[in-house]
Amino acid sequence: MAEITAALVKELREKTGAGMMDCKKALSETGGDLEASVDWLRKKGLSAAAKKAGRVAAEGLVGVVADGTSGAVVEVNSETDFVARNDKFQAFVDAVARLALAGDGDVTKLAGAAYPGTGRDVQGELTNLIATIGENMSLRRARKLSVKQGIVATYVHTAVTPTLGKIGVLVALESAGDKAKLAAFGKQLAMHVAAASPLSVSTADLDPAAVERERQVQRELAAQSGKPAEIVEKMVDGRLRKFYQDVVLLEQTWVIDGETKVAKAIDAAGKEAGAPVKVAGFARFQLGEGIEKKQDDFAAEVAAQAGLAKPGSESEAPGPSQQ
Numbered sequence: 001m002a003e004i005t006a007a008l009v010k011e012l013r014e015k016t017g018a019g020m021m022d023c024k025k026a027l028s029e030t031g032g033d034l035e036a037s038v039d040w041l042r043k044k045g046l047s048a049a050a051k052k053a054g055r056v057a058a059e060g061l062v063g064v065v066a067d068g069t070s071g072a073v074v075e076v077n078s079e080t081d082f083v084a085r086n087d088k089f090q091a092f093v094d095a096v097a098r099l100a101l102a103g104d105g106d107v108t109k110l111a112g113a114a115y116p117g118t119g120r121d122v123q124g125e126l127t128n129l130i131a132t133i134g135e136n137m138s139l140r141r142a143r144k145l146s147v148k149q150g151i152v153a154t155y156v157h158t159a160v161t162p163t164l165g166k167i168g169v170l171v172a173l174e175s176a177g178d179k180a181k182l183a184a185f186g187k188q189l190a191m192h193v194a195a196a197s198p199l200s201v202s203t204a205d206l207d208p209a210a211v212e213r214e215r216q217v218q219r220e221l222a223a224q225s226g227k228p229a230e231i232v233e234k235m236v237d238g239r240l241r242k243f244y245q246d247v248v249l250l251e252q253t254w255v256i257d258g259e260t261k262v263a264k265a266i267d268a269a270g271k272e273a274g275a276p277v278k279v280a281g282f283a284r285f286q287l288g289e290g291i292e293k294k295q296d297d298f299a300a301e302v303a304a305q306a307g308l309a310k311p312g313s314e315s316e317a318p319g320p321s322q323q
Contacts, residue, residue, distance in 0.1 A: 003032065004024065004027045004028060004032050008027060008032065008034065009023045009024055009027065011034065012026065012027060012034060012037050012038070012041075013123070015034075015038060016038055016041050016042075016046070017127050017130070018041050018046045018124065018127055019046075019120045019121055019123055019124015019125070019127055019128075020112060020121050020123065020124060021119070021120060021121065021124060022041060022044075022046050022120070022124060022127075023037070023041070026038075026040045026041050026044075026046075046127070046131075058077060058079075058288040058291040059077065059078050059079060059080050059081045059083065059084055059287070059288065060075065060076050060077035060078040060083070060084055060089075060093075060137070060140075060287060060288070061075075061076060061078075061084050061089070061090065061093045061160070061164045061165065061166075061287065062074070062075050062093075062156070062164070062165060062166065062167060062168035062285045062286070062287050063075075063076070063093040063094055063096060063097030063163055063164050063168065064097060064154045064155075064156050064163055064164075064165075064168035064169070064170065065094075065097045065098055065100075065101050065154070065163055066101070066151075066152045066153070066154045066170065067101060068151065068152075069146055069147050069148070069149065069150060069151065069152060070101060070144065070145070070146040070147075070152055071101065071144070071145050071146075071152035071153075071154055071170040071172070072097055072098075072100035072101035072105060072142065072143065072144040072145075072170070073097070073100075073142070073143055073154075073168045073169070073170050073283050073285050074093065074096050074097045074100050074107075074110070074139070074141070074142040074143075074285075075139075075140045075141050075142075075168075075285050075287065076089075076092065076093045076096060076126075076137065076138070076139050076140065077137060077138045077140050077287075077288065077291070078135050078136070078137045079135045079136050079137075080135060083133055083135050083137070084160070085160070086133060088129060088132070088133070089129065089133065089137075090160065090161060090164055092125065092126070092129055093164055094161070094163055094164060095115070095116065096110065096122055096139065096142075097163060099113050099115075099122065100142045100143075100144055101144065103144070104144060105142050105143045105144030105145075106142070107139065107140075107141050107142040110122055110139065110142050111123040111126075111139055122139065123139070126138075126139060141285065143170070143283045143285075145170045145172040145280070145281050145282075145283060146172065147172045147173065147174045147280050148174070149174065149175065149176055150172070150173045150174045150175040150176075150177075150182060150277075150280070151172075151173055151175075151179060151182045151183055151186055152170055152171070152172045152173070152186075153170070153171045153173065153182075153183060153185075153186025153187050153189065153190045154168070154169065154170055154171075154187075154190060155168075155169045155171075155187060155190035155191050155193075155194055156168055156169075157169075157194045166286070166287045167194050167284070167285070167286045167287065168283075168284075168285045169190040169191075169193045169194045169282065169283065169284050169285075170190070170281075170282060170283040171186050171189045171190045171193060171279065171281075171282045172279070172280040172281045172282065173185070173186050173189075173277055173278070173279060173280065174277070174278040174279075174280040175270065175273060175275050175276060175277040175278065176275040177270065177272075177273025177274045177275035177276075177277060178273045178274055181269070181272055181273040181274075182269075182273050182277065185269040185272070185273070185277070188256055189262075189265075189266075189279070190282075191255070191256075192252070192254065192255045192256065192262065193249070193282050193284050194284065195255050196249075196252050196255060197284060197286075198247055198248060198249040198252060198282070198284075199247040199248070200247070200248055200249065201248070201249050201250060201279050201281065201282065202248060202249070202250050203244050203248050203250075203251065205248075206244075206247070206248065211240075214240065214243050215236060215240060218235075218236045218239040218240065218243075219232065219233075219236050221239075222235040222236050222239070249262055249279065249282065250262055250263040250266070250279070251263070266278075266279065
């Protein structure tokens with residue numbers, strides 16, 4: 001009998017998409033034989049989801065929950081928006097968000113956390129849900145924010161329930177000020193983050209590589225003016241300031257009034273709450289961002305296989321470009 005190691009369990013899990021406990025049981029039942037374990041899981045109907053693993057899952061829901069000084073946000077993807085409206089899927093995303101809040105926000109640990117009332121872990125419950133609903137799904141990411149004193153505010157955009165939607169935001173405010181006033185301002189700031197999509201809280205937090213990349217782009221553009229090198233550098237500095245105003249939270253224009261800088265709005269909120277307010281961090285999850293959605297074009301596929309041009313394709317007379 002082969003030794004049932006964590007690596008073997010992991011390999012079986014990746015191969016079948018079944019839950020960790022189911023994989024352990026399968027290996028125990030088959031004496032540690034990997035291929036026999038795959039068959040065992042298939043016979044039990046526990047690896048039915050594996051066949052769907054190659055399909056792009058770019059729809060789904062973002063779940064956001066908070067409790068006082070902590071908050072968590074998760075993204076669970078599905079193949080279609082139809083599944084996102086499924087009650088079982090919504091209940092799963094909400095439950096996973098609450099498990100993320102109880103944990104540390106690490107998505108790998110979250111996948112292995114016990115899912116309430118099932119005897120399965122989160123990944124196992126997701127696999128069961130895939131087999132039940134018939135679509136590929138994935139637990140994509142999770143994050144948790146906490147402060148020692150203050151609040152973690154939330155906002156859900158395009159909400160289907162108070163905790164589920166297409167964009168989820170957490171904003172952690174460190175302050176000894178009035179909690180109710182902090183919560184009201186935190187909600188506004190979370191709405192700002194949803195709309196303005198900053199990359200960092202301050203300029204010091206920006207990825208140095210991103211800043212240098214922007215600097216090089218602006219330097220090349222400024223050099224095209226033909227001006228002396230010292231003037232070019234001043235032009236680059238000016239354009240970087242504009243870059244910061246676009247992507248740094250404290251430098252952005254406050255969307256609530258369209259004119260105040262966010263940093264000033266935070267100072268004003270501190271005076272209103274009775275104590276200074278510091279943005280300890282934020283998280284913004286937009287559903288499907290960074291996932292390349294596969295666009296199926298059956299007519300083009302058939303035409304390609306037949307060696308023919310699809311009607312209306314570039315091989316015919318050119319027409320206006322379409323996005």
